[in-house]
Each structure stands twice: as C-alpha cells, then as structure tokens.
Amino acid sequence: MSGTGATTWVYDFGQGSKEQKDLLGGKGANLAEMTNLGLPVPPGFTITTDACRYFLAHRSTPPELADQVTEHLTALEKAMGKTLGDPADPLLVSVRSGAAASMPGMMETVLNVGLTDESRHGLAAQSGSERFAWDSYRRLVQMFGKTVLGIDGDLFERALEEVKREQGSDSDLDLDAGHLEDVVRRFQAIVTEHCGRDFPQDPREQLDLAINAVFDSWNSERAVIYRRRERIPADAGTAVNVVAMVFGNLGMDSGTGVAFTRDPGSGEQGVYGDYLQNAQGEDVVAGIRNTVPLTELEHIDADAYRQLRGVMARLEAHYRDLCDIEFTIERGKLWMLQTRVGKRTAAAAFRIATQLVDEGLIDTDEAVRRVTGDQLAQLMFPRFVSGGDATELTRGMNASPGAAVGRAVFSSETAVEWAGRGERVVLVRRETNPDDLAGMIAAEGVLTNRGGKTSHAAVVARGMGKTCVCGAEELDVDTAARRFTAPDGTVVSEGDVISIDGSTGRVWLGEVPVEPPSVVRYFEGAIDPDSEQADDLVRSVHRILTHADRVRRLGVRANADTAGDAARARRFGAHGIGLCRTEHMFLGDRRQLVETLILAEDDADRQAALAALAPLQKQDFLHIFAAMDGLPVTVRLLDPPLHEFLPDLTELSVRVAMAQARGEHDERAHRLLAAVHAMHEENPMLGLRGVRLGLVVPGLFAMQVRAIAEAAAERRRAGGDPRPEIMIPLVSAVQELEAIREETEEVLAQVCEEQGVELTAHIGTMIEVPRAVVTADEIATAADFFSFGTNDLTQMTWGFSRDDVEAAFFSAYLERGIFSVSPFETLDRAGVGALVRMAVEGGRSTRPDLKLGVCGEHGGDPDSVHFFHDVGLDYVSCSPFRVPVARLEAGRAALGAERAGS
Ligand code: PEP
Numbered sequence: 001m002s003g004t005g006a007t008t009w010v011y012d013f014g015q016g017s018k019e020q021k022d023l024l025g026g027k028g029a030n031l032a033e034m035t036n037l038g039l040p041v042p043p044g045f046t047i048t049t050d051a052c053r054y055f056l057a058h059r060s061t062p063p064e065l066a067d068q069v070t071e072h073l074t075a076l077e078k079a080m081g082k083t084l085g086d087p088a089d090p091l092l093v094s095v096r097s098g099a100a101a102s103m104p105g106m107m108e109t110v111l112n113v114g115l116t117d118e119s120r121h122g123l124a125a126q127s128g129s130e131r132f133a134w135d136s137y138r139r140l141v142q143m144f145g146k147t148v149l150g151i152d153g154d155l156f157e158r159a160l161e162e163v164k165r166e167q168g169s170d171s172d173l174d175l176d177a178g179h180l181e182d183v184v185r186r187f188q189a190i191v192t193e194h195c196g197r198d199f200p201q202d203p204r205e206q207l208d209l210a211i212n213a214v215f216d217s218w219n220s221e222r223a224v225i226y227r228r229r230e231r232i233p234a235d236a237g238t239a240v241n242v243v244a245m246v247f248g249n250l251g252m253d254s255g256t257g258v259a260f261t262r263d264p265g266s267g268e269q270g271v272y273g274d275y276l277q278n279a280q281g282e283d284v285v286a287g288i289r290n291t292v293p294l295t296e297l298e299h300i301d302a303d304a305y306r307q308l309r310g311v312m313a314r315l316e317a318h319y320r321d322l323c324d325i326e327f328t329i330e331r332g333k334l335w336m337l338q339t340r341v342g343k344r345t346a347a348a349a350f351r352i353a354t355q356l357v358d359e360g361l362i363d364t365d366e367a368v369r370r371v372t373g374d375q376l377a378q379l380m381f382p383r384f385v386s387g388g389d390a391t392e393l394t395r396g397m398n399a400s401p402g403a404a405v406g407r408a409v410f411s412s413e414t415a416v417e418w419a420g421r422g423e424r425v426v427l428v429r430r431e432t433n434p435d436d437l438a439g440m441i442a443a444e445g446v447l448t449n450r451g452g453k454t455s456h457a458a459v460v461a462r463g464m465g466k467t468c469v470c471g472a473e474e475l476d477v478d479t480a481a482r483r484f485t486a487p488d489g490t491v492v493s494e495g496d497v498i499s500i501d502g503s504t505g506r507v508w509l510g511e512v513p514v515e516p517p518s519v520v521r522y523f524e525g526a527i528d529p530d531s532e533q534a535d536d537l538v539r540s541v542h543r544i545l546t547h548a549d550r551v552r553r554l555g556v557r558a559n560a561d562t563a564g565d566a567a568r569a570r571r572f573g574a575h576g577i578g579l580c581r582t583e584h585m586f587l588g589d590r591r592q593l594v595e596t597l598i599l600a601e602d603d604a605d606r607q608a609a610l611a612a613l614a615p616l617q618k619q620d621f622l623h624i625f626a627a628m629d630g631l632p633v634t635v636r637l638l639d640p641p642l643h644e645f646l647p648d649l650t651e652l653s654v655r656v657a658m659a660q661a662r663g664e665h666d667e668r669a670h671r672l673l674a675a676v677h678a679m680h681e682e683n684p685m686l687g688l689r690g691v692r693l694g695l696v697v698p699g700l701f702a703m704q705v706r707a708i709a710e711a712a713a714e715r716r717r718a719g720g721d722p723r724p725e726i727m728i729p730l731v732s733a734v735q736e737l738e739a740i741r742e743e744t745e746e747v748l749a750q751v752c753e754e755q756g757v758e759l760t761a762h763i764g765t766m767i768e769v770p771r772a773v774v775t776a777d778e779i780a781t782a783a784d785f786f787s788f789g790t791n792d793l794t795q796m797t798w799g800f801s802r803d804d805v806e807a808a809f810f811s812a813y814l815e816r817g818i819f820s821v822s823p824f825e826t827l828d829r830a831g832v833g834a835l836v837r838m839a840v841e842g843g844r845s846t847r848p849d850l851k852l853g854v855c856g857e858h859g860g861d862p863d864s865v866h867f868f869h870d871v872g873l874d875y876v877s878c879s880p881f882r883v884p885v886a887r888l889e890a891g892r893a894a895l896g897a898e899r900a901g902s
C-alpha cells in the first residue's frame with residue numbers, strides 16, 4: 001500500500017458491506033451491512049486494515065489518515081448533534097478492533113473516549129446522573145491506561161478493590177458517585193506515576209492514541225498465539241471501528257447482552273444468550289458478573305425484547321446462517337453493536353446446515369460447504385460412558401462439548417508446562433481472560449466457576465473445538481492455593497485427575513471411561529440413519545456426507561494392513577485400500593523368520609526362510625482381499641530397512657557379553673550381532689530400504705508377490721473378486737522399477753499357470769524421492785499407477801528427518817513463522833505440492849491413463865485434500881478414521897468451498 005493521495009483509509013458505516021471483511025474487518029463490514037439494512041446501529045466509521053498494515057510497516061499512520069478521521073468525525077458529530085468531548089454535552093465514542101477473521105477477545109477496545117475532567121460534567125448534566133458520569137470516566141481511565149498506555153491492569157483492579165473494601169461492599173454497583181470519583185482520582189494518579197504524564201485531557205489526542213493502540217494490539221502476544229493456532233495470516237491487520245457510544249449502564253432500564261439466533265452448542269432453534277442489566281460493553285463477555293438468560297429480557301423490557309427478536313429473525317434470514325449479536329439497551333432503546341455469523345460447535349454446525357436446507361434458506365451444496373472435515377473429526381471423538389466409579393462433583397454449563405480427562409491445573413503457565421512434558425491437563429480457573437489462551441490451547445479442556453455460555457472461556461473453547469464446562473458456581477475455586485472445593489467438601493488439588501463433560505456440564509473426580517459417539521456408531525453401521533435410533537446429528541451427518549459423496553470427484557481409499565482395519569475402512573466408506581504396508585506382517589513371532597532370512601549364508605538357507613514366511617504372508621492377504629472384495633487393494637512391498645527387524649544393538653551386545661561371562665557361546669546371538677553391525681547405517685531412512693531391498697535381497701519381493709498372487713487365486717476360486725495392486729516403494733529411477741516389474745510379472749505368470757486362473761494386477765510405484773518426481777515421465781512408462789508417499793517426499797524435499805525434527809525444532813520454526821503448521825501434517829503446497837504437480841504432469845505426459853493417488857498422512861488432512869483435488873489426483877488414501885473426513889472434504893473441494901468453512 002503506497003499511501004499516496006487517492007487512498008481511502010476511512011469508510012463510513014453507510015459506505016461498506018458484509019463482503020468487505022478483508023478491508024473493513026468482520027465487525028466493520030457487518031456494522032455497515034446492518035446500517036444498510038436499516039437496523040438500529042449507532043453511527044460511526046471504520047479505519048481500514050490497509051491503514052493498520054501501513055502503521056505496522058512504517059510505525060506511523062498514513063499521512064492522510066488524520067484528515068480523513070477528522071472528516072468522518074465531523075460527519076459523526078453532525079449526525080449526533082454533539083461534539084467529541086464537548087464540556088457541555090460531549091459526544092463519546094468507542095474505539096474497537098475488528099480483524100477480517102474473528103479473534104474473540106484477542107484485541108483491544110476502549111470505551112467512552114472523549115471524556116475528560118471537563119466533559120464529565122457535561123455527561124453528568126445530560127444524563128442526570130453524577131454516578132453514571134464518574135463510572136463512565138473510571139472505565140475510560142482504566143481501559144485507556146491498560147490498553148493505550150500499557151499500564152499493568154492489575155493496578156487498576158487493585159485500586160478499585162481497595163475502594164470497595166473501604167466501603168465494605170463487593171459489587172461495583174454499590175459504589176456511589178463520591179466513591180467512583182475517588183476511584184477516578186486514584187486511577188489518574190496511577191497513570192501519572194507510571195507514564196510520567198497526566199491522563200490526556202484532549203479528546204482528539206485520546207482518539208488518536210486509542211486508534212494506534214488497536215493497531216498495535218495486532219501484534220500482542222495473545223493475538224499472535226491465537227492467529228498461529230487458527231492459521232490466520234500474520235499480515236492481515238485489524239480495522240478500527242469508531243462508534244458513537246450508547247450506554248447500557250444508565251440504570252436498570254438499560255443493559256447489555258449477547259444473543260444467538262440458534263443454540264451454538266447444539267444447533268437447537270430458540271432464543272439463546274445472556275443479558276446483564278445496568279452494565280456496559282465487556283461486562284457480559286468477561287463473565288465477571290453473572291448474567292440472566294436472554295429470555296428474562298421479555299419480563300424486564302417487553303418492547304425491547306420484541307424488537308430484538310425481530311432483528312434476530314431479520315439477520316438470520318439475511319445472512320442465511322446462525323448469527324451472534326451484541327446489543328445494548330439505553331433507557332429502553334435497542335442498539336445493535338455487532339453481529340457476525342456465529343461460531344458454533346461441530347454438532348451444531350451439522351444440524352444447523354441441514355435445518356437451513358429444510359427451511360429453504362440454503363441448498364444442499366451450500367450445506368456441504370458450511371461444515372468442515374475438522375468438525376466431523378470432532379464428532380468422532382469418544383464420549384463419556386455413564387456410571388463408573390468416578391465421583392460426580394458438580395454440574396456447570398455445557399459450554400463446548402467433548403469429554404476431557406486430565407490433571408487439574410490452576411494456571412495457564414502450569415497447563416503449558418505440564419502438557420509440554422506429556423501430561424493431560426484440565427485448566428481450572430474462576431474465569432478465563434485472553435492471558436489464559438496458551439493454557440487453554442495446552443489443556444484437554446477448561447473448567448470455570450463463573451460466567452455463562454458467552455463468557456470468554458466458552459466462546460474461545462468453542463472456537464477451538466475444546467471441551468469446556470463453565471459457570472460451575474458450586475465450586476469454590478482458589479487459584480492461589482491451587483485447589484477447588486466441591487459442594488460436598490471434596491477438595492481437588494493441583495495434579496488430581498478430573499473428568500469434565502462439555503455436552504452435559506458434568507464434572508467428576510477421577511477418570512471416567514469413554515465410548516464411541518453416535519456418529520461413529522453410524523459409520524460402523526450400528527445405527528441406521530433412517531431409523532428411530534438415529535438422532536438429529538446422525539441424520540444431518542448422513543445427509544451431508546451422502547451429498548458430498550455424490551458431488552466429489554476424488555476417490556477415497558484407506559491405509560490398512562489388517563483385515564479388521566480394512567473392514568472398518570470399508571464401513572466408513574473407503575473404496576479400496578491405497579496402502580497396505582507389509583512391514584507389520586514381519587514383526588511379532590515372525591521376526592525370528594526374518595532374522596533367519598537375514599542370517600542366511602547361501603541360497604538354500606534363504607529359500608528355506610522365505611518358504612517359511614510365504615504361507616503366513618498369503619494368509620494375511622487372503623483376509624484383506626476378503627474384507628475388500630471387489631475393491632482395489634494396493635499392497636506395498638517391504639519398505640523399511642531390514643535392521644528394524646533385528647534386535648537392538650545394545651540389547652544384543654549385552655546378551656552376547658552375558659553369555660560369554662557365563663562361559664557359554666550363543667552362536668545365533670553372535671551371528672546376529674555381526675549382522676547388526678554390518679547393517680548399521682548412519683542415515684537408515686536414506687539407506688538400504690524400499691526398492692533397493694528388493695534388488696539386493698534375492699527372492700524377498702518375489703516371495704511377497706507370490707503370496708499376493710496365491711491369495712488372489714484362492715479368493716478367485718472361492719468365488720471372490722480380489723483386486724490386488726502391487727506397489728514398489730522408494731523408486732528413484734525407472735530402471736529400478738523395470739527390474740522389479742519384470743520379476744513381478746514373471747511370478748504372476750507362474751502363479752496363473754500353476755493355479756489355472758487368470759490374474760491381473762496393476763503394478764505401480766510410490767513417488768517419494770525428488771528424483772522420481774523429476775523423472776516421472778520416464779518412470780510412468782513402467783508404472784500403471786503412482787501413489788504419492790508425501791511423508792517421505794516431505795522428508796526428502798525439506799531434508800528433514802521426520803522421526804527427529806518435530807520434537808527438535810518445529811516449535812521454533814512455528815514460532816518464527818517459517819511455517820504456520822507442520823509440513824508433515826498439512827502439505828507444503830509451495831514446495832512439496834509443486835513437486836506433486838510436476839510428477840502429475842510428467843507422468844501423464846507419457847502415460848495419459850496413469851492412475852494417481854496419495855497415501856501419505858496428508859491424504860486425510862482437510863487442507864491437503866483440497867490441493868489433491870485441484871492437482872487432479874484420482875484418489876486419496878488415509879487411515880480408516882479419517883475416511884469420512886476425506887469424503888467430506890473431497891466433496892467440499894469439488895464444490896469450491898474454502899477449507900476453513902464459511
Ligand atoms: C509415505 O512416505 O508417505 C508413505 C506413505 O510411506 P511410509 O510413511 O510408510 O514411509
């Protein structure tokens with residue numbers, strides 16, 4: 001952004017729309033939308049995210065900004081008939097952050113800007129309340145002091161507590177005008193002491209400083225942590241909204257609240273939200289005072305309630321989705337302060353999507369776009385079994401569903417520290433605030449004893465898909481002493497295991513066992529989606545997945561090496577196996593036979609060892625082919641370095657030494673030790689493995705191919721329809737593949753002849769080595785299919801040893817923004833993705849009918865699935881539990897949905 005003459009940095013609410021989130025931020029865009037819908041929004045203007053980016057880059061605002069703010073402020077003053085900070089009748093404004101992506105509570109808001117020692121008199125005169133004017137002023141000094149001047153917020157909290165204590169009260173509502181004046185004086189003294197200057201008395205200076213503080217809060221620690229987790233780009237910047245103040249703290253006929261057009265927890269239709277009388281702005285969201293359910297508003301102020309219901313219905317129809325709303329009632333008049341498409345739990349997302357289809361607001365394509373694979377994965381987490389011997393301690397509010405078990409911890413730091421050493425923890429707090437974010441991320445779940453479903457803990461936990469029980473008021477939480485006391489007197493200290501159920505709000509001492517949720521039982525075939533047994537959620541998931549299957553182009557297979565996994569994968573909707581790893585089949589009792597194979601000194605010994613392994617291998621394949629009858633089963637020939645099947649060097653050395661010490665001679669152990677030494681590799685992942693093994697260990701691959709072919713022949717004779725595919729790992733040069741292909745075809749032909757059956761099997765290769773990518777056109781001449789082994793391909797592209805690097809330095813890389821997510825989790829499109837694309841093009845250039853799939857972990861990762869769709873693969877293959885996720889994301893990719901959902 002150049003910042004030259006023509007740039008518009010400021011937009012009036014009347015000038016924008018909900019489509020302009022990137023420029024105006026979500027809050028600004030939606031305030032503009034509501035303004036244009038004619039809803040009661042206090043007038044104001046938005047300073048763009050461009051201006052924020054300019055500020056962050058230049059450490060100063062764009063030169064034209066001050067004039068543009070003046071212009072819009074003047075218009076605002078005109079509309080309100082008041083002047084900012086006018087001593088007689090001041091216009092006051094709030095200064096609110098608002099990025100394109102919602103970042104609940106992560107950045108700053110300053111209310112009541114424009115109040116000074118002088119204009120406070122005007123506010124008192126106009127409102128007719130000295131108390132109100134002092135209360136508004138103390139809020140300004142407090143928020144401004146903390147947010148804009150960077151003073152430790154605790155100093156203000158403590159000063160306020162002190163005055164309350166001196167007055168013998170524990171609610172700020174008990175403080176009268178005189179007490180609040182005292183508070184303001186103390187706050188001002190804090191400012192002077194810590195900033196070396198007095199609290200600014202120039203309203204415009206207050207406004208400009210507050211705007212810059214919002215820009216700065218983009219890079220606050222908690223905002224950075226949140227963005228990293230939510231994968232929000234670090235350079236997006238925030239907009240700033242300057243809004244005429246309306247007051248919810250003018251008396252009991254005023255108040256402030258939060259509303260949802262549907263229950264964000266379950267998706268149920270109705271009136272959900274919280275209301276707090278005689279309160280301002282953040283009081284509700286902060287969960288500091290206890291709110292009443294929104295339905296109570298009907299009895300408090302029937303007119304305002306009716307009007308609010310009307311606005312809610314209007315917004316939902318307009319946005320065609322669940323909206324959440326912040327509103328204020330000022331002396332009976334309703335004002336809308338914010339709306340957005342609301343965050344919701346995974347279950348609510350599915351249920352709402354199908355409800356909206358039934359209500360005719362969206363079509364089924366859109367319903368598929370509205371849910372995500374991550375949400376579906378959450379629905380597949382286990383849930384608590386009722387009963388057991390854990391003691392129920394209490395019930396709180398079911399703020400964010402899930403079953404969390406872990407040791408109770410009472411601070412964010414402890415949560416991070418204990419989780420870092422592998423402990424599962426549940427973070428217990430009186431209420432959470434944005435400083436607890438790191439602990440919330442580290443914990444399995446969050447438990448608070450204050451605040452409602454719209455408290456910070458609840459909102460943030462839902463956004464993260466983290467289990468949360470909030471407002472468990474019966475618990476006496478003592479964070480300083482690191483314990484809480486249940487109503488029956490049970491004391492739970494830091495380190496004790498507790499279980500919390502975010503779907504029911506129940507809290508137990510001890511570990512409650514878990515069971516599969518209804519969605520998994522549906523996938524397993526135990527619940528018929530058309531029967532009475534199926535709940536709403538199962539029906540919604542069924543409808544959405546059925547539609548995703550209808551529209552998707554990508555096939556979905558599973559990675560499975562046992563008949564059990566194959567059968568489950570099939571129930572979960574897999575159309576075949578994309579990777580059957582054979583290494584697991586050589587472990588356990590069979591390790592002995594592999595040792596014998598490795599120790600074989602001549603052909604006869606080797607043949608004998610292979611002959612012993614062959615029937616066992618055949619049995620493995622028989623069961624897998626049966627489970628996947630009629631569907632392709634891609635069997636990968638042995639891949640890992642052989643020493644993985646040999647005993648550990650140290651263990652073996654000790655065994656030999658001990659035998660020697662006893663005067664015995666263990667010949668086999670001696671020979672094994674020699675073999676282990678001989679096979680030692682400095683970099684085994686780059687050593688003798690994959691196709692290289694097949695080329696240097698005579699008969700190994702042939703034995704595996706024979707087992708596959710004989711199993712297929714036997715299935716065929718039994719009336720089955722086996723569809724084996726043979727896959728060669730770690731190929732780098734076409735010559736490697738040609739040699740193994742020739743051997744494989746010979747064995748297949750022999751078995752056909754011996755067994756008198758017709759057998760065909762596709763023979764293909766994995767693409768895991770950069771050289772294979774670069775020579776994909778050649779390799780394709782010897783391959784019927786390619787399957788991208790993106791685990792190895794990532795490892796070899798980055799030069800990262802995948803077994804070592806994640807623990808060693810990934811957190812440093814994530815912190816420094818070198819990548820925003822591990823490339824082993826989500827495909828690195830720019831690097832590894834470019835290689836995949838190159839191999840697709842190369843392979844198809846010489847072999848247009850080449851079948852293309854992926855079987856690395858990325859095959860079940862939502863973001864990566866979209867990439868594989870775009871690049872034109874035929875299928876993805878992933879672990880059985882990820883199959884439904886891949887089906888859904890493949891459907892969403894075909895419908896052009898964004899990965900993160902709408
Ligand atoms: C891969 O490299 O992506 C792959 C599937 O093989 P493995 O993880 O078994 O090396």
Ligand code: MG
Nearest residue numbers: 768789791792
């Ligand atoms: Mg591999």
